[in-house]
Amino acid sequence: DIQMTQSPSTLSASVGDRVTITCRASQSISVWLAWYQQKAGKAPKLLIYRASTLQSGVPSRFSGSGSGIEFTLTISSLQPDDFATYYCQQYNSYSTFGGGTKVEIK
């Protein structure tokens, strides 16, 4: 099984901050990684797939990078609507999700 480890588990930030979340795979997954945003009581929303491809309709302040085992999600300027929990997902072998990163208001 491929394990996905996200860090940090919680992040406190202010509107306008640049935020970076890291996801590490237990083995190489090439670029087969997606990022999701989830708000309380809602289904996850796809932000990025293939490590760096922005899903249609997602604001350009979101970006993804990485390959192999280490990946990052960056929010260039945090907006009020961005306070949520973020998950990475590998889809190189079956599908596994990271434990999540909660972005909260500082």
Place this chain on the structure above:
Amino acid sequence: QVQLQESGPGLVKPSQTLSLTCSVSGGSISSVGHYWSWIRQHPGKGLEWIGYMYFSGSTSYNPSLKSRVTVSIDTSKNQFSLKLNSVTAADTAVYYCARGTRQWLGDYYDYWGQGNLVTVSS
């Protein structure tokens, strides 16, 4: 715009079978390259992929659940279903249906249902 909607009981007794259905609208369940999946989220926890079915009939399941899971498709109704046997309290979770879009050997999930909380309790 593709929409997915789960339906099914919110309460299941231990040792019984959990059954959920996902109705797909705005797109065909027989579309090439899309794999119809179930994902669950235990209360306050992360996401766990359960399994998928392709319209051709091929399936894949999470190895940790494989012995208890069946995913099926009804193309005439544009629906797919989940059955999870011999449930315990550990199966209490929000169950999501989702459309997986295939890249390489796996899927990312671009459309999701709203989620169905299933509680296992006597």
